[in-house]
Amino acid sequence: xxxxxxxxxxxxxxxxxxxxxxxxxxxxxxxxxxxxxxxxxxxxxxxxxxxxxxxxxxxxxxxxxxxxxxxxxxxxxxxxxxxxxxxxxxxxxxxxxxxxxxxxxxxxxxxxxxxxxxxxxxxxxxxxxxxxxxxxxxxxxxxxxxxxxxxxxxxxxxxxxxxxxxxxxxxxxxxxxxxxxxxxxxxxxxxxxxxxxxxxxxxxxxxxxxxxxxxxxxxxxxxxxxxxxxxxxxxxxxxxxxxxxxxxxxxxxxxxxxxxxxxxxxxxxxxxxxxxxxxxxxxxxxxxxxx
Amino acid sequence: xxxxxxxxxxxxxxxxxxxxxxxxxxxxxxxxxxxxxxxxxxxxxxxxxxxxxxxxxxxxxxxxxxxxxxxxxxxxxxxxxxxxxxxxxxxxxxxxxxxxxxxxxxxxxxxxxxxxxxxxxxxxxxxxxxxxxxxxxxxxxxxxxxxxxxxxxxxxxxxxxxxxxxxxxxxxxxxxxxxxxxxxxxxxxxxxxxxxxxxxxxxxxxxxxxxxxxxxxxxxxxxxxxxxxxxxxx
Numbered sequence: 004x005x006x007x008x009x010x011x012x013x014x015x016x017x018x019x020x021x022x023x024x025x026x027x028x029x030x031x032x033x034x035x036x037x038x039x040x041x042x043x044x045x046x047x048x049x050x051x052x053x054x055x056x057x058x059x060x061x062x063x064x065x066x067x068x069x070x071x072x073x074x075x076x077x078x079x080x081x082x083x084x085x086x087x088x089x090x091x092x093x094x095x096x097x098x099x100x101x102x103x104x105x106x107x108x109x110x111x112x113x114x115x116x117x118x119x120x121x122x123x124x125x126x127x128x129x130x131x132x133x134x135x136x137x138x139x140x141x142x143x144x145x146x147x148x149x150x151x152x153x154x155x156x157x158x159x160x161x162x163x164x165x166x167x168x169x170x171x172x173x174x175x176x177x178x179x180x181x182x183x184x185x186x187x188x189x190x191x192x193x194x195x196x197x198x199x200x201x202x203x204x205x206x207x208x209x210x211x212x213x214x215x216x217x218x219x220x221x222x223x224x225x226x227x228x229x230x231x232x233x234x235x236x237x238x239x240x241x242x243x244x245x246x247x248x249x250x251x252x253x254x255x256x257x258x259x260x261x262x263x264x265x266x267x268x269x270x271x272x273x274x275x276x277x278x279x280x281x282x283x284x285x286x287x288x289x290x291x292x293x294x
Numbered sequence: 295x296x297x298x299x300x301x302x303x304x305x306x307x308x309x310x311x312x313x314x315x316x317x318x319x320x321x322x323x324x325x326x327x328x329x330x331x332x333x334x335x336x337x338x339x340x341x342x343x344x345x346x347x348x349x350x351x352x353x354x355x356x357x358x359x360x361x362x363x364x365x366x367x368x369x370x371x372x373x374x375x376x377x378x379x380x381x382x383x384x385x386x387x388x389x390x391x392x393x394x395x396x397x398x399x400x401x402x403x404x405x406x407x408x409x410x411x412x413x414x415x416x417x418x419x420x421x422x423x424x425x426x427x428x429x430x431x432x433x434x435x436x437x438x439x440x441x442x443x444x445x446x447x448x449x450x451x452x453x454x455x456x457x458x459x460x461x462x463x464x465x466x467x468x469x470x471x472x473x474x475x476x477x478x479x480x481x482x483x484x485x486x487x488x489x490x491x492x493x494x495x496x497x498x499x500x501x502x503x504x505x506x507x508x509x510x511x512x513x514x515x516x517x518x519x520x521x522x523x524x525x526x527x528x
Contacts, residue, residue: 006297028299035297037500046300053306068310070350109309112352112372119302119432120312127303153299160302166313166431168343168398174431182302219347221310272398274346293349 004034007158010199010253017195024198025147025189028154047146050116054105054128057115061104068110070292072222076230077104094137095234102129103230110222119156119165122172122214122221123179125229127152130183130236131190140190148186155185155202163261167214167273170264176225176232177209177260181253183236184243193244203249203256205239210256211263213271215278217285218292224279297450305433305528307366313399314344314351317429319371320526322360324437324449325403325425327523333361335406335419336378336385341396344429345389354387357401365527366433399429415441443494444485449526451480452502456511457519460486460493464516468495471510477501492518 007013007027016027032043062081067074080100083089089096102125109115109124118127131148134140156178159165165174181202188198209232217223243249249256270277279285307316338357340348348354355374362377364370370377378385394400404422416423426439437447440455447453454472458464465484472479478500486493503511508522 032299043299047303050304050306112309112315114306114367114369115309116304116306117312117316117433118304121307121309121315122311124312149303150299153303156302157299160432164431165302166398166429168313169431216347218350220350273343276346 004030006031006035006161007154008161010158010257013154013158014195014199023147023189024154024185024195025150028150031154032150044146047149051131051142051145051149053114053116055132057108057113058101058104058128058132060113061108062100064107064111066111068107068220068222069112070110070218070220070222072217072220072288073110073226074107076226077101077107080230092137094133095237097133097136098129098233098237099230101132102126102233103226105129106221106226106229110220110226118152119160119178119182120175122167122225123175123229123232126176126179126183126232126236127186129229129233130187130240133233134187134190144190148190151189151198152182152186155182159257162257163264167216169272170261171267171272172212172214172228173206173209173260174264175214176228177206177212180209180232180236180239181206183233184239187237187240188243191240191244193240197243199253200247200249201236201240201243203251203253204242204247205236206253206256206260207249207251208235208239210260211267213267213278214273215271215280216273216275217280218289219273219275219280223285300528301434301450302432305366307433308369308371311351311353312433313429313431314347314353315356315371316366316433317399317431317435318353318356318401319360319364319366320433320435320449321401321427321429321437322357323363323365323526324427324435324447324523325405326361326363328425328437328440328521329405329407329416329423331407331409331416333383333405334408336361336383337404337422338385338387339402339404340387340389341394341400341402343398344401345391348387348389358385396426397428397430400426402426443492445494445496446483447496447523449523451525452499453523453525454495454497454499454503454508454511455521455523456495456497456517458493458495458514459516459518460488460490461516464493464495464514467514468497468511471507472497472499472503475504475507477503
């Protein structure tokens with residue numbers, strides 16, 4: 004069995020075999036790697052375990068990054084969760100905190116799981132692990148969400164390089180939010196079609212997002228974007244499960260995103276020469292930082 | 295093309311950037327395997343996004359860590375400058391400022407190596423061992439050039455890289471040896487400078503060829519250089 008080159012082909016396979024997206028992902032992985040189902044599951048469990056560990060240390064930490072630009076915001080969100088002013092439900096608050104926590108640990112040069120990249124590593128764990136904690140999804144089943152996220156990313160990666168330098172932030176946080184939305188729908192038992200709708204909706208919303216990191220660091224705006232992208236993925240997953248249709252099929256959304264990436268000015272692709280990276284505040288910081 | 299879920303989910307890595315930190319470590323890991331001899335001096339010419347943002351992303355630390363043999367999730371990546379000094383090699387990072395045809399995250403390694411004969415690449419600064427590598431996102435990388443030869447090496451599976459004089463029967467002789475070890479070939483690519491000139495064969499294997507097999511390959515008349523590389527560690 005060869006990897007799917009389109010979401011259309013993936014969906015056709017699921018319909019023909021009457022299987023879920025994660026079952027299709029396992030079938031491809033087994034064929035490609037020659038490994039047993041149990042080995043692949045153990046590998047995914049190990050990655051989930053690292054994601055939980057990263058979040059656990061991240062939400063407890065006040066430590067700043069080496070640049071001092073980030074660190075400590077995840078902890079603030081967890082504290083705000085208990086305040087009267089907090090109007091978002093706990094599951095949403097945790098999605099914010101967990102996304103922030105993952106990126107803050109990343110900026111501290113601590114251990115994270117790239118998903119699909121380090122700069123986009125917050126969305127998938129934020130959503131899956133917030134669901135474990137506040138929606139009582141079974142942690143043993145989260146790996147099926149993770150496998151779903153993986154196969155979404157695999158198919159996208161055949162059409163565009165998943166790096167801010169190649170196609171902007173849409174290729175990192177944008178794709179991650181699509182992967183996370185798909186993972187949530189799979190974990191909550193949605194149909195394959197809904198899994199793909201969720202990814203399409205989430206990616207539509209971040210289409211065109213530029214990569215404009217202050218001083219070239221994976222901190223501003225990467226950290227806050229990861230605090231929001233998991234929530235956004237949760238919204239997209241909810242919309243898809245409620246029956247909202249993305250109108251543009253996922254394959255076409257991805258092709259459009261790749262095309263937007265090609266059209267994007269190189270100054271907006273991670274080189275820190277445009278967008279937020281060239282604001283007066285960012286320039287002042289950058290000059291001090293590299294002195 | 296992505297062959298595995300784990301190209302997308304993972305690696306477990308030290309931050310902050312999969313392309314600039316983990317990718318840099320992996321490029322260093324590949325180069326370490328190819329250079330074979332210990333590094334004495336390393337110069338890194340950085341292009342495009344690598345040139346502009348290498349310090350903030352720990353690309354410099356990652357490249358050194360990779361050359362020292364650390365993996366992408368090693369906590370010591372942070373201390374790579376000190377580790378390089380302890381290992382006794384000097385290093386220099388040179389951002390290239392100007393138009394070029396390289397992909398966004400490219401580095402050219404120019405290495406002076408121990409135990410290299412005079413006149414061979416890597417023997418001194420004027421004749422360095424030169425490798426061009428690219429980081430293409432999510433920690434995935436490939437090498438496009440080793441000294442004068444164009445290659446395409448990703449480190450995603452065990453690889454046998456052979457340089458030889460272009461002549462009939464080379465593929466047959468090499469694959470016969472690989473078959474005798476009951477190892478499956480996933481892909482095989484040959485390129486050559488010109489008919490009868492230096493040729494390069496890149497063979498992706500499902501398992502690493504044992505040392506004895508490599509020795510047999512080296513014995514084939516016309517074979518000038520062999521490299522037997524394992525896939526990059528997780």
